[in-house]
Amino acid sequence: MKSIMFFCIPAHGHHNPTFPVVKELVNRGNTVRFYSFNEFKEKVEATGATFISCDAYLSEVEKEVESGEKTMSTIDMTIVDLQTTAKMDHFLHNEVEEFKPDVIVSDSVCFWGKLTARKYKIPMVVSTTTFAFNKQSASYMKSSFAEIMDLIKGQKRVNAELKNLEQYGYHEKSIMPLVQNDNYTDTIVYATEKYQPFSNTFSKHYAFVGPSVFSDYLPDKKNQRPLVYISLGTVVSNKPDFYKKCIEALRNENVDVIISCGRVVDPQSLNGLAENVKVYSTVNQLEVLSKANVFLTHNGMNSTSESLYMATPMVLFPQTNEQRAVARRAKEMGAGFELKGESVTEIHDAIMEVLNNGKYADAAMSCSDDFRSALGPKGAADFIEAAPHLMPKEDKKNIRREILPGVLQLVFWCVMIAFMFSFKALTGSDKWWIVAIVANVIFPFYKKLVARLV
CATH class of the missing domain: 3.40.50.2000 (Glycogen Phosphorylase B;)
Incomplete structure (x- = not known):
């Protein structure tokens, strides 16, 4: 049996899928501490887990966002969450020392959960309550021009917060590893393989368990009227x-x-x-x-x-x-x-x-x-209990998949640039720009070919 720390942000949509999983883990004899917020105390305790309140570390603006009274940009929320991580550092240090968890399960956007696992080198499972996003599935996320500009303008502020976290022992050079999915981290996704966009592009570190639902209801649409x-x-x-x-x-x-x-x-x-x-x-x-x-x-x-x-x-x-x-x-x-x-x-x-x-x-x-027909809460519990999932051969393949396309694309452009500089010597013509046009036409097809081969 394992000692497990669960972390989540103060949002219903991120909490709800975890409750059946936690209940399943507790029923199997695991000890679970759920670091949550007072609003969710009753639901957490109903799973059999020990509820640990984190409300004291929330800013007023986070409470207003959760209540629906206020909205925040992605950058502002990122900064607030990083500041919350700093506030919780001493508290979580004592919790880790006393509880000695075997594994940490952290919501995909819960920075304090992820960073705690990394700081203390504790095996981590990421709980993803939306789709998993990589280079392929990220095509489903379309940001407006205003949102893109907000992200660009806010990057300096985010980097300043990351720098501030170094004094607490969190050494993150970029925000991206905290917000994006990778092929090396054990991850539960509450979607089926069929429903997850580009599910075939994710590694075996991913468990697509489908919706995690507490319900005995079955579809019954026989109403007197719609x-x-x-x-x-x-x-x-x-x-x-x-x-x-x-x-x-x-x-x-x-x-x-x-x-x-x-x-x-x-x-x-x-x-x-x-x-x-x-x-x-x-x-x-x-x-x-x-x-x-x-x-x-x-x-x-x-x-x-x-x-x-x-x-x-x-x-x-x-x-x-x-x-x-x-x-x-x-x-x-x-x-x-x-x-x-x-x-x-x-x-x-x-x-x-x-x-x-x-x-x-x-x-x-x-x-x-x-x-x-999906794995559901039982499949998610199996995956957590088996963490960490060590897959050296799979991880080598993942490295090849991630690095080789970039290398081959760099080679492509080096060859094209070399051809442009030597175009006159090879052809006797000054129309080197033809090579640039052809290269830009060919490149998208080249990328697709490389993706298939790798």
Whole structure:
């Protein structure tokens, strides 16, 4: 039996998939300490794990973001998380010394969990509650120009925070190893191989276990009339005008509507606007989804996975880059229709499209079958108990896969540049620029060829 430290950020979508896994680990006799936040205490303790509160180390702005009262840019959140790591250093040092964990399981964006594992050289398993992102799957993440500029401008500030962490024994030269997936770190992904984009490009250090769900509910869509469920999650749910448009769009349709509006919007301000609509701050989402015929969602990974697990097709309304990636994949699987705008007409037409076209429900059912046949919490627990996964031959292949393409691309351009400089001597012509044009045309095909060969 192992002693295991679990770390997570203060977000429902990152906590929820871990609870069935933790419960499975505890039931097997492992000792688990879950470093979480007071809001999740009851759920953590229900798994049998020991709850350790980290609220004292959260900044006020982090609490506001989690409550939905405020949003932050990626750079600002990165900086705040690095500062939180510094605040927690002494506390976590004492915890490691006293508990002596065999393995650390850290959320993929929980810097203090990852850095603790690295500092004390403790085997680590990364818990990835969205898709795993590498060079191939990162194509699903499309940043706006403003977001790219924010990342560029904020890099100096991030580097300053990394420099500050050196005094605590954390020696990270770049933020990238903390935020991106690699092929050497043991990683659990709560998606199936079929659902994960480019799953074949990840190493054997990855376990695609599928959704981790606490539920005995089964899909049961035999309603007297169609049930429409609307929720934008817990972080970006402060959109009362949008909910009012949804109510207006559906008030005269022969459907029942349930809206989960989050903790910021007062449900009483929306209830009574239409007889067929009921609004709540929170609901038992899995129970509602088991009966719902369509789900208008922000496409958080957790909500989207639960929707497909319950065979519920979706109207896709992503709010962030990560959510856009999840929505794109759901659309590719045929299980969702994208909401292009926020007008009453667009909302109405999108929902009715999914309700009236059976292809979306069929695709959602296919995804449900795939999800329910996955490894699930038991497979995730097996993977954690077996960590670290030592694969010297596999890791050598990974090095070749990562380094060789860059080397061959460098060779390509060296040859092209040499040819340009010697073009006149070889051909007697001054039109060396022809080589540059041809090289730029050929290069994309060359990259694809190298990727296949490697």
